Amino acid sequence: MRFLPMFLDLKAGPVVLIGMGEFLRAKLRVLASAGARIRVHAIDGNHHLGLSAEDAARIEILTGDPLAADLSGVIAVVCAGAGDIGVAMSVRAKALGLPVNVMDDLDHSSFIFPAIVDRGDVVVAIGTGGTSPVVARRVREKIEALLPARIGELAEFIGGFRKSINERIAEFPLRRRFWERVIDGPIGAAVLAGRKSEADVALKAIADPSEFARADKPEGSVALVGAGPGDPDLLTIKALRALQDADIVFHDEQVSGEILDRIRRDTTRVAVGRRVGRPGIGQDAINQRMIEAAQAGQRVVRLKGGDPFVFGRGGEEIEALRAAGVAYSIIPGITAGLGGAADFEVPLTYRHEATRITFLTAHKARDAEAADWSTLTDTKMTIVVYMGVSAAPAVRTGLLAAGRSPETPVGVFARVTRPDAQGAIGTLRDLPELARRADGGPAILIIGDVVRHTGSLRRQTPNQIISDLLDAAE
Template sequence: MDSPLFPLFADLKGRAVLVVGGGAVAERKTEALLRAGALPRVGAPALSPGLQQLADADHIQWLNGQFDPAWLDQAVWLVIAATDDNAINRSVAEAAEARRLFVNVVDDAALSGFHVPAVVERGPLQIAISSGGGAPMVARHVRRQIEELFDQAWGQLAQLVSRKRGLIRERFPELAARRRFFDRLIEGPLLGLLRARQSIAAETQLLLDMAAEAPAHAGSVVLVGAGSGDPGLLTLNALRALNQADVILHDRLVSADVLQLARRDADFIEVGKSAQGHSTAQEHIHALMLEHARAGKRVVRLKGGDAFVFGRGGEELQFLRSHGIAFEVVPGITAALACAAYAGIPLTHRDHAQQLRLVTAHCKDSLDTLDWPALAQPRQTLVFYMGVAALAQIRSHLLGAGLAASTPFALIENGSRANQRVISGQLRQLPDAAAQHQVQSPALLILGDVAALADELHWFGAAPLHATPTVSSLSAKTAPPTLADAA
């Protein structure tokens, strides 16, 4: 995967920029540079009428002639190649690269050292959208959507706040207090006044909000379910919490895509648990929540899936309540729902399953406490969380309790993520199939007739992989028949 572009807003005021090309595209680029206060130098044997007018008015410097690499030696800061000749554009790019100058070759991402994004402008507020140069039409579509979300009042707000920035920083010297002030400001009447063109009233409102006694801010904790990995499955409340958080305590399995949606200047602390590697003790997680909440921070305890389904959410809330810490809960889409849906497996079905059981197989002790005869009953779906290391024991217990060796299963690895894999087969093949396909955590096990629908209904990612017979699965097949097999 290619590295993402580094987003950058360049101050070009009073700085020379070379534009190679004299046509309509070069004219558009030059006009944008002039709006930014740059000093464009346009090199071309002929100019478009618009560029000629700019040259005649001394708004640009015209370098008359074919491209000459010496143009790059005249103290320019950036270079834009905007000709319709690929050979000339490549020559410009190579010459700029040799001089360590950033160059943009219009419509050629491979030759470009920087890209000009699609931009939404609201006064001093600018929102830039880039596709890395590979899909400019996608960036333009996103820009149109953002245009609808942010009206001109946001630009007026940026101008007003910019003028009062020194006073605001003096009134709220601490970053956390200043951030809370802006949250109250955005949620208050100020934007409405600006939309009504009441600029004096808006400035008065800003000063009143600054003078008002800031409410004492007590820390709090929001328990947020992050879902199974696809950031599109986050709820709106989860996004709100992530964007307001001062501290984010996140599990190891929370995806990087989800974390990227959080506030960039929040403190991120991984507190994951792993059966194989380093784990954070639950007592330490409790202590971190208490420490940061007592310091007045907004803490997000971010858990994979849903915090109340095998996520120890109840234990953490009991701890917070016992210490007088305010909390709220934002549910997440638990792995059973998300992974099954992304694998095309309905957890219930009128013809196959009228019951659903969610089971944790985290350790031997949890397996020993399960009601295996109840789990082996027909016409139900079993979903095992955290069971990758215990697949052989799960098969043994279920076969011993009478579940048919031919019962379909589906193992869903990295469910809902770009690298999702689904391995399907029959109960007799379960641990061998996992070994053959090197299934790793996180993976969810679904058992029951509905699991066989993964082949028919898959829609996300690659089609399911299938188990192949092995010695141990054949021996399981020839085990003494059970009532379930006979059925």
């Protein structure tokens, strides 16, 4: 390791920046965003730097020979696009013991600029010894995706209590354990979820911090996580973090194996959902097992296909957790209707054609028979039916009886966003046959004029394309 990563105190003094053009402005933006006071020598005479009024207030524009500039009190020198002046300035800065960076010139630099992940009080610096800034940026992108957006707020929150807690807990190991429990428990989760006032009340309510730190049983919690329709790349960053932090995951059967692979290897996995013809353990049993695990101090994830609050019984589970006094959080996912629409390029709304959307479920024929189809006959309404394959005949009967045209475009889309996704399009008259072509679920039905705009044929064989076009023409 040639360059030791360190953090420069920008309140200690100004930074001298020498250069010209976009190179100068790029480094200026970096320094200004960090809050530095800057003395700028634009050697091309162009002082139009394009900064906000707030940033400009911390910048001093200098003229004259930069090599003769007063460097007293300066904490660092940066040269960007300065040519030979940068080399000469490096010699002068090193003679004075000042850190100096000459852009793209390791021989004349005593420090380099890392790629930076900035989360307020939490800053991550990534360097490659100056050999490949592009690699450093790629690593930064990965870290950006993993770090919670409010991790800096969590650090700031802890900083506000650190002195008082240190005064109340003398032993360093016990103090460290206290903060680990705060960060990893419901208090830290509340801050990361944007509920800082709630976290503040909870931390102040800890009467004996030492006893809190010594407690054998950690505080458990439950995260209801939407797994999305199947593609693991559609998991939210927050969902990925929850899967990595979990001690136990209760997951639906239809959650794809690729998504389950994102769970930490040593995490316990329990399948609790049902499939067609294979009943699960029942909602009451799921609720009880989640509560028991959380009360035992475990970090629980309830992993549900799609979104927990769209036909996912998330509301029932939240009510059970509330009644039991278990801390919980909700991490939404992309619901299958939206995932399928994007996957097969079906715009659920379309200007002048479709101005309303209705989501409904028809897992069984009796669900479809119980629906009030008379409210769904507006031709400017798109209908998205979840779990509707087995009930497709009843869906067709209900809509036709209510007055919807048999020529209404319909699409049946199975295993949406997955590699084996398949779609079939036609008309309401042919809905049962289209559902049969889905060749296994889970599948959604999209009914309405918007289906005419679908790009789903890209997934079909030539024979399927011909068949669907004939169906649509009948």
